Amino acid sequence: MSNSSIERRLSRRSVHRSRSTAVSVALVVLVLVAAWIGTESVLRAVGSAPLLADPQTAVDAALKPDAAFLTIAEVIAVVLVVLGVVLVVLALKPGRQHRSPVPHDRGAVVIDTRIIAATAANAASTAAGVPEGNTSASSRGSSTEVRVVPVSGVAVDESAVRAAVEERLGRLDERYGRRVKVRVAEQGTLS
């Protein structure tokens, strides 16, 4: 990892998605609702006609709903529940983007995760002795999965492939070499 705190922060900001958009939207909605309630209260205190609905009648309607209002209330409730779930998920998930930090002695280096996957696929194809097109890999966080389609008649040593991939990824950062999964396809291809 990078040494200084600013570099750590930079790479963290690059790897994780910002939550500012969701926060802004939620706050704007909150401000609008609060402003509306405030306006209605002031209008009622002054004694003039309400803007949209009198808060007291709105609460009464919500507490003692008639049949027509019940469906509207249900729809609103469902929409609010969905919005709430979306917000909770946005807040709790790490919001990782397809980038990975790589330690470097100068500055914060962040690379696309596809580069890690391609590196793993390349190492696997060299170790297994198959053409580059026969291997594919996907990487997420610090775990990498490599798929190898063997060439017919040439056995693929799964543990050797895993060792090679772990070694190559370990050169980027020791975190990437730890969780490597290798899958060798049952069926091979001719050359």
Add this chain to the structure above:
Amino acid sequence: MTGGPDVPGRVEITARALTSCARAVAAERLGAPAKQVRVGLGDHRGSLALDITGPIAAADDIVGRATAAAAEVKDRVSALTGRQVGSTHIELTGIVRERETRVR
């Protein structure tokens, strides 16, 4: 196929070359001209699968000869190409006599 980590590069044998090789070997072992022998290549759980169609040289025990030829072709192709041969399937289409046409 690679020559180990010290040798860069890779040796690839095309399917066509493998087919020609298997065809020559099969023709030799069956005692039939290579023109009349057809070979299809496939994959059998990661090993090479050979599918040979062609005539066999006239003999007393044709089935025994064909079975022996299958085993021989398997070993020989495996030795020549460096690939594991998993299964060999031989389909006989006829008999080749020593001298089919009259010498004119």
